[in-house]
Every structure is written in C-alpha cells, then in structure tokens.
Amino acid sequence: xxxxxxxxxxxxxxxxxxxxxxxxxxxxxxxxxxxxxxxxxxxxxxxxxxxxxxxxxxxxxxxxxxxxxxxxxxxxxxxxxxxxxxxxxxxxxxxxxxxxxxxxxxxxxxxxxxxxxxxxxxxxxxxxxxxxxxxxxxxxxxxxxxxxxxxxxxxxxxxxxxxxxxxxxxxxxxxxxxxxxxxxxxxxxxxxxxxxxxxxxxxxxxxxxxxxxxxxxxxxxxxxxxxxxxxxxxxxxxxxxxxxxxxxxxxxxxxxxxxxxxxxxxxxxxxxxxxxxxxxxxxxxxxxxxxxxxxxxxxxxxxxxxxxxxxxxxxxxxxxxxxxxxxxxxxxxxxxxxxxxxxxxxxxxxxxxxxxxxxxxxxxxxxxxxxxxxxxxxxxxxxxxxxxxxxxxxxxxxxxxxxxx
Numbered sequence: 001x002x003x004x005x006x007x008x009x010x011x012x013x014x015x016x017x018x019x020x021x022x023x024x025x026x027x028x029x030x031x032x033x034x035x036x037x038x039x040x041x042x043x044x045x046x047x048x049x050x051x052x053x054x055x056x057x058x059x060x061x062x063x064x065x066x067x068x069x070x071x072x073x074x075x076x077x078x079x080x081x082x083x084x085x086x087x088x089x090x091x092x093x094x095x096x097x098x099x100x101x102x103x104x105x106x107x108x109x110x111x112x113x114x115x116x117x118x119x120x121x122x123x124x125x126x127x128x129x130x131x132x133x134x135x136x137x138x139x140x141x142x143x144x145x146x147x148x149x150x151x152x153x154x155x156x157x158x159x160x161x162x163x164x165x166x167x168x169x170x171x172x173x174x175x176x177x178x179x180x181x182x183x184x185x186x187x188x189x190x191x192x193x194x195x196x197x198x199x200x201x202x203x204x205x206x207x208x209x210x211x212x213x214x215x216x217x218x219x220x221x222x223x224x225x226x227x228x229x230x231x232x233x234x235x236x237x238x239x240x241x242x243x244x245x246x247x248x249x250x251x252x253x254x255x256x257x258x259x260x261x262x263x264x265x266x267x268x269x270x271x272x273x274x275x276x277x278x279x280x281x282x283x284x285x286x287x288x289x290x291x292x293x294x295x296x297x298x299x300x301x302x303x304x305x306x307x308x309x310x311x312x313x314x315x316x317x318x319x320x321x322x323x324x325x326x327x328x329x330x331x332x333x334x335x336x337x338x339x340x341x342x343x344x345x346x347x348x349x350x351x352x353x354x355x356x357x358x359x360x361x362x363x364x365x366x367x368x369x370x371x372x373x374x375x376x377x378x379x380x381x382x383x384x385x386x387x388x389x390x391x392x393x394x395x396x397x398x399x400x401x402x403x404x405x
C-alpha cells in the first residue's frame with residue numbers, strides 16, 4: 001500500500017430540509033389550522049481515528065466528501081428525516097488543519113477519537129411555528145440552512161516514543177530489526193528506507209515503547225538534497241531522538257563530520273525539535289579492530305565535543321543493543337511519571353509540544369513550496385519533461401506502515 005502522510009480534501013455537510021406550509025383538513029373540520037412540519041437537520045461530516053488504517057492514500061484520489069441532505073417536513077406536523085452523517089476513517093496520529101485559517105481543528109491521538117469538521121444545516125420551520133392570536137392561518141415557512149463547507153488538510157505524524165536519526169546506511173533499519181520484530185528493508189545502498197517504519201520494542205514483561213525509523217538525512221537536506229526533510233516531521237511526537245552514527249562509513253567519510261552535519265540539519269529544520277533529548281549510538285563497531293575500537297570511538301566523541309549519553313553497538317550482530325533499550329525505557333518511564341506527578345512540568349511539556357507541532361508544520365509546508373518552485377524552474381529550463389510528476393514529491397513505494405511485535 002502506498003504511504004501518503006498528507007492530503008487536502010473538501011468536506012461539505014448536508015443542507016437542512018425545508019419547512020412546509022400545510023393545513024389540517026378532515027371531515028367536518030373545514031378550518032383545522034396549520035400543521036406544517038419542520039425540515040430535518042442535515043448530515044454532518046466527522047473524522048475518526050482508526051487503528052486499522054495506516055496511511056492517507058484513500059484521500060489522495062477522492063478529495064471531496066459530502067454528507068446527506070435532510071428531508072423536507074410534511075403535513076400533520078411530520079418533521080423531515082435528518083441526513084445521514086459521513087464518517088471518514090484516518091490513522092491514529094492525524095492532525096486536521098483548516099487550510100483557510102491555519103487553525104487546528106483536531107488532533108487524533110487515540111483510536112476511536114472523533115472530531116466534527118463540518119456541521120449539518122438546521123432544518124427550516126413549518127408554518128405551525130408562525131400561528132398567533134391574530135394570524136390563525138399563517139402561510140409562512142422557512143428554508144433549511146446550508147451545511148458547512150470546509151477545505152481541510154490532513155497531516156499524519158507517526159506516534160512513537162523514540163525516533164531514529166542518522167545518515168543513509170548508518171544502520172538505523174538494522175538497529176530497529178535487532179531490537180523489535182519490525183522488518184524494514186535493509187540493503188547496502190543509500191535511501192533503502194523510503195517511508196517511516198514503526199517497531200514495538202519490548203524491554204521487559206509489560207514494559208515496551210514504540211520506535212520510529214525514518215529515511216536518512218544528508219548534508220543539505222534542508223535545501224532539498226536527498227529525500228529532503230519531509231519525513232523529519234514524523235519525529236515531532238517522539239520523546240527521545242536516537243542518533244545512529246556509522247563509525248566506519250563505506251564511502252570513507254569522517255563519521256564525526258557526518259554526525260555534526262545531521263545535527264546541523266536538525267537545527268535548521270526546527271530549533272525546537274533539536275532541543276529533544278538526544279542519545280548517541282556509535283554503530284557498526286564490529287567493523288573495527290578490538291585494539292583500536294575504543295580509541296577510534298573516543299576520537300569521534302572528541303571531534304563532536306559530545307558530552308551526552310553514548311552507546312557502542314553492532315546492529316547486525318545485536319551487540320550492545322540491550323543496554324540502549326533499557327536506558328530508553330527508563331528515560332521514557334521517568335518522563336511519564338514526572339508528567340503525572342508534576343502539573344507544572346506537564347504544562348511545560350504540553351506547551352513545548354504545541355510549539356514543536358506548529359514549527360514542524362510551518363517548516364514542512366515551506367519546504368514543500370520550495371520544492372514545487374524548484375521543480376517549476378527545472379521544467380521551465382527544460383530539465384524536466386512536462387509528463388514528469390511534480391505534485392509534491394510523494395513516494396510511490398508500495399509499503400505500509402504498521403505496528404509489529
């Protein structure tokens with residue numbers, strides 16, 4: 001299934017039914033008075049989070065959704081039937097944004113959570129409502145109200161506790177395969193990972209967290225190099241970033257320079273995102289000789305001027321991965337407990353998350369517009385053919401993101 005993490009759709013609620021002007025007519029009652037019924041209420045449009053949905057691909061090709069119009073009222077004070085609601089199923093982690101105002105309509109973080117995005121119109125009034133002591137036979141009735149119409153943007157961000165960060169071929173996918181049951185594609189060429197992958201990491205019995213693997217970054221990603229920064233937004237909801245560094249890159253580049261370049265791209269994309277706790281993992285240490293391993297790793301740390309937590313691992317051999325898992329689990333549990341016990345800290349975290357969400361959304365939209373402009377200039381210069389797709393650089397890989405133990 002194609003992975004789509006953003007879509008723009010229009011939703012239109014159903015119009016309300018019209019009220020009617022009707023009069024009671026039966027034998028021996030020549031002037032029975034008004035009995036016109038009210039129109040029904042139009043159907044509304046809801047968006048609901050669903051665990052069984054993992055991509056927004058359904059909204060990529062069907063972009064307009066409309067609820068049912070209500071029925072008109074009838075005589076004998078019969079009200080019209082209300083319109084049927086339309087419920088759109090989206091993945092958990094979807095944010096709903098009004099494209100006109102930029103306001104966030106809702107953030108669906110739990111399965112079954114439902115948000116009203118377009119309210120149905122109220123029904124019109126029948127002539128029964130307009131009778132009075134001076135007007136015993138009113139012929140006035142009202143039309144139903146129009147349903148709401150909106151253009152909204154659906155933004156999917158994967159829900160994970162830990163996000164993997166690093167250069168292409170640093171061993172991120174191999175690491176998540178070693179610590180969870182997720183099986184992303186692994187190969188010896190850059191950008192093997194084209195879409196986010198999620199894995200549930202079990203530390204102990206009843207102790208687990210979700211880890212997200214995103215496509216690798218390269219220097220210049222903030223200017224559109226490689227796959228750019230379009231997938232960095234998926235790290236916005238993580239608690240901790242796990243920076244995977246290849247201690248001996250296959251291209252012979254300096255690992256310390258690569259690591260600093262990644263941190264620089266992160267800072268350019270979102271200064272707030274770069275403030276998340278970062279754990280450094282020196283990966284592929286099995287490729288180093290035993291007598292020079294510690295010396296080379298210390299050289300990398302000295303070049304980076306790194307003073308945070310650091311681990312040495314081999315994802316391929318599953319060496320040193322358990323201490324990383326236990327450390328991450330402890331840090332996540334400590335954060336959760338503190339949020340429950342300290343209201344001030346919880347409010348601070350909430351404000352930080354809101355700022356991070358707004359910042360990543362703004363940067364992602366800006367990056368997409370810059371990408372489209374670049375493609376337009378290339379097409380005008382004859383570099384691209386008219387038949388080449390420049391919609392928004394979406395990936396066409398038939399890969400589905402799913403949780404797996």
